Amino acid sequence: MDLAHGALVVAFLTIIGVTTSFTQKKKRKQLPLPPGPNPLPIIGNLHRMNTDFPWITYKEWSDIYGDIIHSRILNQDVIILNSEEVARALLEKRSSNYSDRPRFATMELQTYSYCRSSRFGITFRTVMRSYGDAWRRHRRIYHQAFRPEAAVIYRPMQLRKAHQLLVGLLHDPAKYELHLETHSASIVMSAVYDYDTKPNDPLVSMIRGAMDRILHAETPDKAAIIDSYPALERKRSDLNPRLSSGLSAPSMVSEGLARFQGDASFELAIKESSATAFGAGSETTHAVLLVSIQAMVLNPEVQKRAQAEIDRVVGSDRLPDFGDRVSMPYVEAVLRETMRFYPIVPLGAPHAAVDDDVYEGYFIPKGISILTNIWAMTHDPNKYPAPFEFKPERFFTSSGDLNDDHVTPIWGWGRRICVGRYLADATLWSAIASMLAVFDFLKATDANRQDIDFEPRWTSGITSRPVNFPCRIVPRRRDMDVEKLTSLIGTAV
Numbered sequence: 001m002d003l004a005h006g007a008l009v010v011a012f013l014t015i016i017g018v019t020t021s022f023t024q025k026k027k028r029k030q031l032p033l034p035p036g037p038n039p040l041p042i043i044g045n046l047h048r049m050n051t052d053f054p055w056i057t058y059k060e061w062s063d064i065y066g067d068i069i070h071s072r073i074l075n076q077d078v079i080i081l082n083s084e085e086v087a088r089a090l091l092e093k094r095s096s097n098y099s100d101r102p103r104f105a106t107m108e109l110q111t112y113s114y115c116r117s118s119r120f121g122i123t124f125r126t127v128m129r130s131y132g133d134a135w136r137r138h139r140r141i142y143h144q145a146f147r148p149e150a151a152v153i154y155r156p157m158q159l160r161k162a163h164q165l166l167v168g169l170l171h172d173p174a175k176y177e178l179h180l181e182t183h184s185a186s187i188v189m190s191a192v193y194d195y196d197t198k199p200n201d202p203l204v205s206m207i208r209g210a211m212d213r214i215l216h217a218e219t220p221d222k223a224a225i226i227d228s229y230p231a232l233e234r235k236r237s238d239l240n241p242r243l244s245s246g247l248s249a250p251s252m253v254s255e256g257l258a259r260f261q262g263d264a265s266f267e268l269a270i271k272e273s274s275a276t277a278f279g280a281g282s283e284t285t286h287a288v289l290l291v292s293i294q295a296m297v298l299n300p301e302v303q304k305r306a307q308a309e310i311d312r313v314v315g316s317d318r319l320p321d322f323g324d325r326v327s328m329p330y331v332e333a334v335l336r337e338t339m340r341f342y343p344i345v346p347l348g349a350p351h352a353a354v355d356d357d358v359y360e361g362y363f364i365p366k367g368i369s370i371l372t373n374i375w376a377m378t379h380d381p382n383k384y385p386a387p388f389e390f391k392p393e394r395f396f397t398s399s400g401d402l403n404d405d406h407v408t409p410i411w412g413w414g415r416r417i418c419v420g421r422y423l424a425d426a427t428l429w430s431a432i433a434s435m436l437a438v439f440d441f442l443k444a445t446d447a448n449r450q451d452i453d454f455e456p457r458w459t460s461g462i463t464s465r466p467v468n469f470p471c472r473i474v475p476r477r478r479d480m481d482v483e484k485l486t487s488l489i490g491t492a493v
């Protein structure tokens with residue numbers, strides 16, 4: 001074939017290719033979007049929604065329309081995946097197409113009013129990044145520090161912080177929420193920056209303040225936490241004096257700098273990803289711990305069974321450590337049930353497709369927001385009978401072994417799955433096991449020493465957690481005082 005002839009064939013094939021793909025695109029676009037309630041002009045389906053807890057509405061709609069549904073809120077189209085099966089089929093099996101984020105995620109999240117109680121949407125810079133090289137650099141940095149083999153290095157620190165939590169609860173149990181918040185924040189600060197927070201740490205308050213400002217910033221993209229956090233703008237040696245002295249403990253920033261220092265794009269990624277981690281990791285972990293305490297108060301028989309297991313395995317002369325974890329399946333089941341009972345990021349973070357797609361005959365336009373109704377998945381009565389009851393027993397097989405359900409939907413999906421999940425898992429386990437070893441979590445009592453009953457209430461937002469509830473936190477041992485606790489802590493590490 002001569003050159004001219006070859007060029008003609010190529011041109012012909014190209015025309016056919018373009019025409020076919022155009023026709024296919026047209027055909028695809030004629031396919032229906034997934035089913036859902038009929039939208040009204042302008043407001044869409046807003047009038048039918050529980051805007052504080054939209055996952056409940058989406059679950060009700062999925063019972064009518066199926067696992068994959070379409071909704072319109074004002075002028076925003078959303079596709080909601082209500083079952084693990086569909087979420088895996090799209091976000092995992094077709095992950096090369098479904099790992100983007102919607103372009104106007106933040107605006108959309110504000111439309112849903114998720115942001116009212118949450119800092120997640122605005123500050124979660126990695127989470128908002130589109131699927132591309134900058135996002136890949138972030139993931140590499142997180143992966144290096146928080147992959148399973150690397151995350152074990154933080155365990156002594158996590159145990160130490162769990163013990164500090166115990167001391168805080170012993171001193172001032174009424175402020176349990178503050179103690180849990182401090183504990184979660186301080187673990188993230190340690191793991192990310194090797195920064196040891198103090199009670200009422202001004203740096204932590206400053207970052208929180210910056211987040212609140214960002215929440216109200218006119219254009220969230222212009223407002224970066226890192227600008228409000230001078231330490232992040234400094235060079236490696238200034239970031240933490242211990243880094244330059246060679247005495248630094250492991251942290252995401254030190255690991256990242258050790259590997260990528262000198263590469264400007266990675267240095268920027270280190271700043272952005274580390275600033276993201278605080279918002280992503282502290283509020284979430286804190287929220288799960290609140291769910292666990294509320295569950296213990298409302299389910300005393302579960303609490304007693306977990307404590308009996310801890311007593312049997314650990315005894316009374318020391319506190320639990322990670323080596324005990326495998327010997328305490330019931331505590332493990334309590335943790336899993338806590339995560340299932342109330343997934344604290346009920347709709348996950350929105351994904352988006354890079355290209356138009358078709359699934360089961362439905363058209364999925366590129367860029368449309370795709371939400372995963374994690375709450376619906378963990379309340380699926382076929383998988384979890386009596387889903388509104390707190391029953392750790394559901395995680396055991398009939399022969400009494402733990403089953404292989406690790407409630408993975410709570411960490412999200414595919415290439416966007418939570419990068420901090422191994423760190424968070426160890427934080428949660430060590431805090432829950434330590435607290436149950438030392439304290440009883442009981443209903444508060446009134447002036448007549450009668451239990452104060454309460455119905456759990458939840459905050460609305462991208463992350464949702466229990467609204468402050470009345471409870472009493474009392475040491476299980478009568479002789480427990482600071483001295484005794486200190487001596488137990490001393491033998492624990």
Ligand code: HEM
Nearest residue numbers: 126127280281284285345349411412413416418419420424
């Ligand atoms: C119990 C605690 C936590 C829960 C329930 C949780 C849950 C989630 C969920 C649902 C997502 C969205 C995944 C998706 O898009 O499909 C996510 C993403 C993320 N999480 Fe977590 N998370 C927790 C703790 C942490 C911690 C401790 C860190 C960091 C130290 C962290 C860092 C991140 C980051 C950076 C992303 C964004 C990933 C990306 O967009 O590629 N998370 N998390």
